[in-house]
Amino acid sequence: MMYRPRIVVAFVVSLFLTASLLWAGGQEEAATVDEDAVTVEMWAIRELPEEFYQRFSEEHPEINLQVEEFSREDIRGVLSPALQSGDGPDLFSFTPGPGFGGALARAGLVRPLEEYYESLGWYDKFYEWTYERETYDGTLYGIGDEPEILGVFYHMDIFEELGLDVPKTVRELFEVSETLKEAGYIPMSFGNRAGWPAYHNFSMVANNMAGLDVMDDVLFEGGSWDRREFVDAVQLAFVDMVDAGMFPDGINAVSYDEANMLFYTKESAMNITGMWLLEQIINTVEDPESIGFFPFPAIEDGGPILPPGIGTSYYISAGSEHPDEAAKVLDFLFSDEMAHFRAEADFFLPPFALDLDRLDMPGLALQLIEQVQIASVDPDEPVGYNIDVLTGPQFNEIMAEGFQAVIGGDRTPAEQIREMQRAWEAEQ
Amino acid sequence: MVRSNWANATALARWKRRRRFSMSSLLFILPPLIVYVSFVAYPFVHTVLISFTNWDGLSAERQWVGFGNYAAALLEDRQFWRAFGNNIWWVILGTTAPIIIALPLAALVTARKLKGRNFFRTVFFMPVILPPMIVGIIWGWVYNPVFGLLNEVLEAIGLEVFTRPWLGDPNLALTSLIASAVWAYFGFCFVIFVAAQQNVDVSLLEAAEIDGANSRQRFMKVTIPQLRDVITMVGVYTFIGGFTSIFDIIWGTTRGGPAGATEVLTTLIYRRGFEYHRFGYASAIAVILAVVVIVSSVVSVRLRERKA
Known part of the structure; x- marks a missing residue:
């Protein structure tokens, strides 16, 4: 057998280059750092802009920041074993809520952050409700990022064409839907194959139906879900609205993405979802300025109650050898400058108010950001709860399964509420 | 006596051959055995043991809960x-x-x-x-x-x-x-x-x-x-x-x-x-x-x- 050295060398070189590229692609690293810099490893479920790395290395040359990016799904599989084995990152972003960040907190895998909230002034800076939702068993563990609200996106041009106004009450919503159906549109996109989109519909309707006192009572003061208001909420969200033909056919078999697609292609005129869809809407629809947003209407008179939630949370690992440096990374990430930059680049809101005059972004994004900011700081603004990020996995599974069963006619709203109460008690 | 020595020597040689054979067989079996034990037998036994605990998959603590x-x-x-x-x-x-x-x-x-x-x-x-x-x-x-x-x-x-x-x-x-x-x-x-x-x-x-x-x-x-x-x-x-x-x-x-x-x-x-x-x-x-x-x-x- 004759060897061809050039081919072998070329092969080895290309292998090396490929490996280098793959390595470089998987790892983001701050550009210039001190030789004796401390290395901080971060796992992120959000892509951070190049600008972030550059500015961070300029401001903190004493920290060698290495960031590995994951999808929200992927990090769930690898994070827990990594943290348990002691090989995990120093800090990471993760899904908030008792079933995710809360589970890590209760297992002692993340570090309490009160000292940094105190020393770095985060208590004064961040919205109170965001860090209240990162408090488990009386201890504050995380930074709740990307505050968002639930509601309805709609095609303003279709509404204009048909002479429709934004509905202020549920009755008006049914009337608007009837007109849209007559004009050949699917009134509202909603795909519930995954089960979780129904959480949000329930949150919107339940907050409005029950009111804040009842929500507080149930979620924080030991009250029961087994009440007339919640049965009515399930009835409205998953029986009446379905029976009225407000959604596409077979919603239990329609995926969330397919439902969004119906909205983007103008087959449907409204889309009931949350603010996280903003970036996709702006990047997908032909004319983003023709898209509007309204909160889910009030049940009768009075203002609607906005249910805000947290999209992503940041934690420092309990086993981190450099928690102070990790806190500096977070402090930089949540600086005014970076927050403005991230909001403009990806429409991600920080957990504190931004100067709206400084923001350069489409009108829809500004409108939503303003609504979140007003809801977060104005004591007169009724702010409710995005329920699934406050409840445990068993309760959420009963919501997902049960709402599908109610939609399919296999369970009555009253039965579903009783099941939810049972799951709630089991998890308390 | 001579015959007996010869018989013993033959038996010993056979035993050594067999042993060599079984040793070499074992060497061949060893790699897949290691893989099997590591990726099948051990996880299976571990799963059975975990099934008798209330481990949450996250914390270091786990308590025995029997059946x-x-x-x-x-x-x-x-x-x-x-x-x-x-x-x-x-x-x-x-x-x-x-x-x-x-x-x-x-x-x-x-x-x-x-x-x-x-x-x-x-x-x-x-x-x-x-x-x-x-x-x-x-x-x-x-x-x-x-x-x-x-x-x-x-x-x-x-x-x-x-x-x-x-x-x-x-x-x-x-x-x-x-x-x-x-x-x-x-x-x-x-x-x-x-x-x-x-x-x-x-x-x-x-x-x-x-x-x-x-x-x-x-x-x-x-x-x-x-x-x-x-x-x-x-x-x-x-x-x-x-x-x-x-x-x-x-x-x-x-x-x-x-x-x-x-x-x-x-x-x-x-x-x-x-x-x-x-x-x-x-x-x-x-x-x-x-x-x-x-x-x-x-x-x-x-x-x-x-x-x-």
């Missing part, structure tokens, strides 16, 4: 029994349907007169090479109530009365999924049966033909009895797969929904372990599943052998 997890699964968890029932339905339909479809197809394809035999073999086998997740995605599109092929076809031929949200209706979702799994899997049975039918004793078929047996009778009375062992093997393999290899296709389409209608034990194990953080409990379900699969496989093979 508590088993009792909770078997006596309290309605979802367990529903998933188990769905598994049984899947095993019954998913084991019999591919065999019933593949056997006659294999007989047709192996018939001497058939042209384009290789074409059919390739076409029927093609779905087998698709990963189950891809099969799930493809059939998710076929069944889609908004733009799915199946409803479009039904509408096009005037049968819109039969259009359904196939994966969205709790009464239809499981059977619809099983149909897609059968589509993906029958090609495997088909190829095995084609290979097996080429070993069927032709003289017996010819004798039956001379005796006046028609093609159906020859197939039922001569071919199938000779394929008995292969059918058993395929049946057991499919049966085990009906319990253990259906996670991907379900997760890729319905994720156990709607309303738990397509939940099976493997998806339930995932949910309880990774979503509920109840690893001890999920391990108990996994052990129950393993016991069910082992016992029922052994029993079905033994019954078949006794009949034979």
